[in-house]
Amino acid sequence: MQLTRRGFFQATALAFAGSMAFELSSQSEALAVPVDAEWKLVNTEEYTNICCYCSGGCGSIVSVRDGEVINVEGDPDHPINEGCLCPKGAAMFQLRNVVDDATGEIIHNPERKTTPMVRRPGATEWEEISWEEAIEGIARKVKDTRDATFVEKEKGVTVNYTPAIGSLGGSQQNSEEEYLILKMMRSLGIVAIDNQARV
Amino acid sequence: MAEGKAILYDASRCSACKGCQVACKCWNLLPSPMEKNTQAWNGSMQCPPDLDHRTRLIITFDEADNGKKYGINWAFGRRACMHCTDAACVMACPSGCLYHDEETGMVSFDRDKCIGCKYCVSACPFDVPRHIGGNGLFDAGAKINKCTGCIDRIKNGRSPACVTTCQPGALQFGDWEEMLAVAKERVEVLKAKGFESAQVYGEEQVGGTHVLHVLKYPLEQYELPENPQVSPLIGAMNWMKPILGVGAIALVGGLGLSFLTGVGYKRPEMRYDEANHDIINVETGEVVRHIDKEAGER
C-alpha cells in the first residue's frame, strides 16, 4: 500500500475536477469517486478552499455530500501546507458542524448566528428580523447620518466626506468582498475605513 | 521486530500545536465539552490533562532545567495508543472488539463488538483505553474509545488524521522498518547536536510498537513507562478458557460414565428400629445391620 501524496491526489483527481468546474456545471454526483462503501467520504464532492486563520494561505479540502459538509482537512497537493493544518485550521469543520456532546449527533454549530437580528435602543435582548427589515433599517440610518453630517467643501476644496460613519474590518472577507465594502463606504464619503491591519 | 506500518512521532520536531489532537477529534467525530466553562484550568498547556472518554490523543508538556542561563528543556510528548505488537488489550478483549489489523499492525477496534467490560483498560501498560458512555454504577453501554490508527483512512490511501495535519513533520507514517530507520537517523542527528538522551522508543517495547517515538530529552520528561510489560496474568487468563473447555468436556464425560455405571441401580427400602438399633429391610423384614451401640458404634 503506497501512501504518497500523489496517490491520494490521483484517487481524488476526478473529484477535484468536479470542484474546479463547479461554477460551470451543476454539482454532479457522478464526479465523486466511490472508494469503499463504509468510507466516511464515500460519494462526496471535494472543493478546495483556503484556511481562515493566519495568513499562511494553507489549502484545505471541503468534502460535501448532499449539500452538507462532511469533512474539512488539508489539501495534500497544496505546496505551502502539503495537507497539514494547525489546530485552528483542523477545526474549520466545527465552524459549521459539531458533534453534540450530549447526543453524539452531528449538528449545525449552535453558537453560530444565522438570522439577522436587531437590538433596539435600550433593549436587553436581540430581536430576530428579516433581511429586508435589516437592510432597510440600516440603509435609512446610513442615509440620515450621512446627509446630516456631510461636508462638501472645506476651505474651498471639494472634500465630500462624512466624519460620522466608520467602517472596520475586511481581513476576514475575500478580496472581492473587501473591494465591494470599500467601494460602498468610500462612495458614501466615509473616511474612517480601517481593518485588522491596524492592530 | 514489528512489521507493517508505523506512525513516527519525532518529539524534536513537534511544536506542540495540538493540531493532531484537533484533527483526531474532527475526523473521528469525537465530541468536546459543550457546556459553558466546564473545563477547569490545570495550570499547564497540557489540555486535557490526560486521555479521556472523548480524547484519544494528547500532547504532553514537561519543563526541566537545561543547566544554561536562558531557556529550559521543554519536552513535548505524545500520549495515545502505541499500537503494540504484543497488544495486551487485544489479548484481554473477550469480544474480539479490539484487534490487530494484519496489514498494518495497527490495533483497532470494532465498536459494535465492544461489550464495555473495560478489561483492555486494566491490561494496557500505557493506560490508554477509555470508554464513551457507561458512567455510573451500572456502567451500561460503555464503548471503547482509543486511537484506531485511522485504519479507515489508511485503507483508503490516506495517512492517519493526526499525521496528515502535522505541520512541522513531527508525525510521519510509513512502513515500520522505514520509520524506524528515519527515527534512528534522527536520533544520531540529535545526539550530534548535543541531545545526549535522545533515543528511539518503541522499537523493542512490547514486541515493537506501531507508534515509534524519537525522544529529544530524558525519558522521565515524557509520559511513557520505562519498561512497559504485558502482565503474565493476561496470558494466563487466555489459557484458562481452553482449560475450562477441556475440563468441562472431561467432567461431563466422567459424569456421563458415572451415570452409566449407575443406571439400573436399586437399593431396598430400609427403616431403622431405634429401639433395637437395627436397620431393617422393609420388604423382607430382615435385619440388615445392627448398630452395636454398646461397642461404641454410632
Added chain:
Amino acid sequence: MAKRYIQRHSLQTRITHGLVMGSCVWLMISGLFVFVPYFANIGSGGLVQFMRISHRVVGVILIAAPIISAIMAPKGFKEFLGKYFKKWTPEDFEFMKKFVPYMLGPKRVHMPDQDEVKSGQRIADGMLIIGGIMMAVSGVVLWLGLSVFHAPAGVITVMRFVHDLFFLVLVVFVVAHAYLGAGVFQPYRKTKQLMFGNGQVAESDALYHWGFWAREELEKGDNVVER
C-alpha cells in the same frame, strides 16, 4: 404403615439455596458473554449489554441472599458453619478414599456412614462457598473499580484473574453438585426433594446417605414426620 421422613432443610434454607442457585446459574450464563468470545459477539450488542447489567444485578442477589439469611437466623448460620467446619472422622476419610470408585461403581462400592454433611459434601460445598466469596469480592472490586472508581490497573488485572480462576473452579463444583444434588446420579435419586421439595428426606434414603445423622434424628424424633 406410615412412612417416616426427616425434615432436613428449613424453608428459609431452601429459599436461600434457591436464590443462590438461580443467581449462580444466571451469573455463569451471563458471565459467559464476557468470558467466551463467541457469546460476546451475539446480537447487535443489546443482548450482551443486558447480560452484563443483569450480571451485576444478579451478583447483588448472590451476595445478599446468604447474608440476609444469616442475619435472619444467626443460630442456624452458626450451626451451618459448625457442620462444615468440624473434625474429620475415619469414616470421613474412608468416604473420600472410596469416592471415585463409588462414582464409577455405585452398585459394588459401599460407602461408610456419614454425619449430617458428608465429607465429600463438605469439600464440594466448601469449594462452592469459598468460590462464591472469591467471586463476590473480585466481582465487586471489578465492578466498582471500573465504573465508579478508577482502580489501579494491577488490582483490576489480579481481580480479573481471580474472577476467571474461580469461575473455572465453580464450574467444576457446580456441575458436580448439580449432578449429585439433583439426583442425576442414580443412587442420589430423590435428593432434589431436599432443596426443591418440602425439605424432607425419606428414612430409607437418609439411612443410606447420612447413616449417623439419620439414626440420631430418628432416635431423637424431633424432626421426624410420619405420613
Added chain:
Amino acid sequence: MTGHYCDFKNADVILTSGSNNLENHPVSSKWVQRALDAGATWIVVDPRFTRTAAHADIYCPIRSGTDIAFYGGMINYIIENDLWQHEYVEHYTNATFIMEDGYEFDPETGLFSGWDESTGTYDKHTWHYAIEEETEWDTSEGGSYAWVTEEGVPEFTPPKVQVAKKDPKMQDPMCVWQLMKKHYSRYTIETVCEICGMDAETLEQVYAAYAATGAPEKSGTILYALGQTQHTYGTNNTRIMTLVQLLLGNAGIAGGGLNALRGEPNVQGATDMAMLVFDFPGYLRWPNVSESPSLRAWCESQTYYGGYYTNKPKFMVSALKEWFGDNATVKNDYCYDLLPKVPANGGDYTTMGTFHLMDSGTMKGYFAWGQNPVVSDPNSAFNRRAMSKLEWLVVADWVETATAAFWRAPDMKPEDIQTEVYFLPAALIYEKSGTIANSGRWLQWRYKAADPVGEARPDYEIADMLWSKIVELYEAEGGPSAESITNVKWDYYIDGKIDPRAVSWAFNGYNVAGTDFASGKVDLLTGFPQLKADGTTSCAIWIYGGYYNNSDAPLDPAEQPVGRRGHDDPGELGLFPQWAFSWPANRRIIYNRASADANGKPWNPNRVLVEWDGKEWATRNDVPDFVFQTTNADGTTTPVPPNDNAFFMKPEQHANFISYGLADAALPEHYEPFETPMKENLLNARLNSPCVKFGDHESVKKGDVETYPIVATTYSITEHWQTGAQTRMCPALNEVAPKQFIELSPQLAEEKGIANGDDVRVFNNRGSVVLKALVTKRIVPLEVNGETIHEVGMIHHWDWTNMYSSDDNVVNDLTPNVGDPNSFIPEFKAFLVDIEKA
C-alpha cells in the same frame, strides 16, 4: 513579506524576533524545519521562552519593546567587524548617497533635524539627498514618457528627475553610510544589554550567528510579526530589520528578505485593497486635502520621477474608470472630485481614533465587518463606553461577537444604551467563493462548497443588498453629493446575481472598449503593463493585473492564473510559479535583482532567481522584479544589461538606509515604550518617541513604574485566534485551551505569593482583570540597567460572549490606546501593570 512561506527552507540562518511563528503561523514550522534539516541555524529572540524558542539553536531573551536597541547593536557589530556585504551595499543601496546639509541626529535631544515642537512633527527637508542635478521627463513622441501627452490623459506637470550627489567610496561625512555608521556607533554591546536585559555572551552569539549571513552566498531571513509592529515605534522596528537585511545582502534573495507573518487570512488582501484611511487600492494614496485635492495634484504629488511608480497616473485613471465606469471621463477628471478627501486630521479616523470620535459624539454610525474591536483594540473598557454613544452599529459576523454584544458587557447597563445594533449573519469561508491573498502575496481562489446555514449570506451579497438599497434611496430622495453614489459603477452581476468573479475581472483589469459586464463579455488585460492613463483601460487594483486574465473562460477561476495548481519548481527553491498567482506579476521573491551581483551573476549558484548570461537574463526562475528587457515598437524585445537599479519601486531605485518616508525617524532610533520601567533612555535624552500617537488623550491614563512596576505584554496562543470569537465557537479548540492565563516567572510568583493555577488580578490605571496563573520557568526576570525587571505575558482570546467558553475579563482593558505615528498600530506589546493574588 518580500518572500513567501516555502522560501524559508532556503535560509542559512533564520532569525525569529517579534514573532512566535511556530505557534501563530504554524505552517512556518514546516518550512523552518526544512531549513534546519538542511543545516540552518535558528535564532529566536523573545521575552518568553515560547514553543518556538523550544526548537531554536540559540534562544535570547529580550525586554519587550527594545528591538531597535537590539538591532542597532547588531548593525554596529556588523559594521565594526566588517561583516557587511560590500558589493551589495555599494551598488544596491543609498549608502553612497549624500544627504542634504543640516541632516543630523542629536543624542543630546533625542531628535532628528527638523523637529517642530509646536506641531510635534518633523519638517523632513533635511532628510532628503543633496541634489546634483535635475532633469525633465522625455514626453516627446517616441520618448519614454510620451504617454503623458496622449489624449485622454489628465493634465499634470511631470516630476523633475533628481540625481543625487554620491560618494562611491562612502567616505564623505554626509554620505548615508557614514551617517548611519555614526548613528549606530552608540549601540555598543554593553549598552544594548543594559537596555534589553540579556547577557553579553548570548547577545554576541546571536550577532555573530546572524552576521555570518553577510557572506555573499549566505542567506538570512527575519521572521517577524506583531511583536515588532505593536509599538509606538513599530514602523521603525520593521525598518531597522530592513537595514540589517540590506547590510548583510539578504533582501531580494532566496532564503532572505524581511518576512512579516501576518495574522489574518486576508489581511494582505485588505491592505492591498486599501481598507485603510489613507490608502487607495494597490498601495496608492487615497486623495487627501493637503496633497491631492484634485486629480492633477494627485498625479503631481504621487508620481515618482524614476522607477516603476512613474506609472502611477495609469493606475489611478484606470482605477477611477473602474470605480465610475462610463461616468468617468477626462473632462470631469474621471470623477475624481466625487471621492471623499481625507481631511488634514486623517489619523484621527484610524481605528483607535474612531473611538475618540465616538466618545466625542462626532461618529454616530459604525460598521464592523468580521472584526471585533471591542475585544481586540486597546483600552477596551473605554472603547465600550465610547460605543455606547453611537446611534447605530452594524455587525456582520458568524457569531454574536463582543462588539455586537457590547451593550451587554458585564459593566454595561443595556437599558441606558440607545444604540441600535444590527447583526447580519455572514457565510463561512467555504460557503462562498472568492480570492484571498496570503502573507506571501499569493492570490488563491476559494471555492464554495455548500450553501450557508440558515439565512446567513456572503458578505458580497450583504454589501450588494445594502448598496442597492442606498442607491435606491438616493435616486428617490437625493442628498448632498448624491452623484458620489449614483455615478458609481456597480455591475458585478452574472446571470442577474452579484458574483465575485465579476469583481475579479475588475481587479485584473480590462479594455473598456471590449467589455460589457452585463452581457458577460470581457476583454481582460494580460497584466498591468497594459494599463493606460487615457481612460481606455479599467482596473480596480493594478497590482492584481494578470491574476485573472483568461478572457476565454472568464467564469471559471480554475482556468485563470489564480486557480492554477501546477507544481513546477524551477531551481527547486519552492517558488512554485505555476501555483496560483503572486502579485505583482507573479513575482515570488520581490527585489530579486538583488539576488545577483552587479554583473548579474547570482551570489549563490544553488539559489538562482535570475541570471545574466552576458547577452540576456537567460535564467529566470522567478519573474524578474526589475527592468530586464524593453519592448520595441515592433513587438520585439531588447535585453537590458545588469545595472544597479535593484529596487525600482523607489524613485532613486536603490534601497534606503536613511529615508524620509516615516514621520518619526530618518534612521530607526531606540525609544522606550510609552509605559516603560526605565527612568531614562540610555541611548538618547528622550524617553519616549517624540511622535507617539494619541498619547495625550485623556482615556490613556499613563501609568508609571513606581505604581506599576511590572512589564506586561500580550499575545496569542496557537490554539486560539485573536478575540476568540471564531475559535471559541469550536468546542475542540476550547478543549485544548480552556482558559485565559497569565504567564509569570517563579520568582515573581513567589514574591507575590501566587501559586500555579491561582487566580491573579492584573491591574493598572485603565482596568483590572482576573486571569489564571501559569507559573513557569520559561519566563525569567531580566537585569536591566542594574535592576531586576519582571515581565508577565497574557493571552487575550476571551470575552463575555460564547455559549461554550466565556470570561468576563477582557485583557485589552489593560493595554494603552497609544500608537505608532506611521501605522497607527497600538502598543499592545509593552506596558505596565501590577499583579496580586486574586
